[in-house]
Amino acid sequence: MPSAAERTRTLVQSTCSAVLIVPGADGARPDQLVPDARTVGTDGEVFLLFPADSPPVRAATHAQAGELAAVLEITDVAPVAVPNRVRGRAWVSGWLTCAPGIAAPGHMMLRLEVGELYVDDLWGDGTVGPEDFARALPDPLTAYETELLQHLAATHDDHVQALSTLLGHRASDGPCAVRRVVPLALDRFGLRVRCRDAAGRWFDARFDFPEPAGNVHGLRRAMHALFETAQADHGQG
Template identity: 70%
Template sequence: MPSAAERTRTLVQSTSSAVLLLPGLAGARAEHMTPEARVVAPDGEVFLLFPTDSPAVRAATHAKDDELPAVLEITDVAPVSVPHRIRGRARVSGWLTCEPGLAEHGGMMLRLEVGEAWVDDLWGAESVEPEDFARASVDPLVAHETELLQHLHTAHSDQVQGVCCALLGERAGKAYENGLLAVPLALDRFGLRVRLTGEHGFDARFDFPEPVRDITELRRAMHALFEAASH
């Protein structure tokens, strides 16, 4: 399974929604505290792009000693229609400073020096040390996961359901008798997670034989999974 640090860093660098929380700005509208872009530097610092007239930039500009405590809060929502769509949340807290000259005209890059992080997702809730966050790798499928899950759901729903029936056995059979549907919920380099929806629904995890590194290897792994279910 992916480590807590890897899961946190993947969420930070994903397209999941994010909002910056700052002291004294609790009443600010969420859209004004949402970065236009975010990226993690090799040393683990998080860079956030905001318009120069945003409340976040004003607060960072006027912070005493150039250190403003801040929390980046990320909410991960499943890209397919499924009950309980929030798949996870992550919080990265630290100190915020302005980095002039890194953004084009009209924008300001803010640097978040990570002090601690925390993730609560489909794998569980764990805290993350800054050093682990800095060393963690981003899941190679993160940029494609939304498109891949939507494609699996619309074009291969019968095969996904077949995998559940074949590999989960009696438990899946009883679920389908009660009208449950299998919806691909999450995809990472280690495997596929499916949610069987309904009154007595549950999640099932199907691991790949080995972690995949790119889309080509993912196609082979999914083909092997579908083949295993067909025998």
């Protein structure tokens, strides 16, 4: 499974929604606290792009001692329609300063020096140290996950439903039989789905790949193998 540091790094560098919580910006509109862009520097610091007249930039500019305590809150929402769509959250707390000369005119880059991180997602929850965060790499499939999950749900629903044959006793007929399977999350280690049984209860299941998929080509091979296994089991059933 991916480490907590890797999962946090993946969320920070993904397209998940994010909001910067800073003292002195209590009256700001929610959209004024959303960075236009974010990236992670070589030392693990998080760079956040804001309009030059935004509340976070004004707060960082006028902060005493040149730095301001702040928290970047990230929310990960499943890109397909499932119950309980929030897949995870991460919080990056640290000290905020302006980084002039980096952004285009009309904007200011803010630098968040990371002090502590916390992640709570489908894998579990835990704290992450700034050193581990700086060394971690994001999942190589994160840039493609949204498109791939939506493609699976829209175009390959028959293959997705066939995965229920791999769920053992829950795939059999009866009150707990699986009636619906929806792709929920994808990373280099495997595919997670959300299932509904005949009683209307939802539960998650995960299918691990034989080996991590380092790129889209590796993922395609892993997914084909998974679907072929499911179809073979379906045929035997």
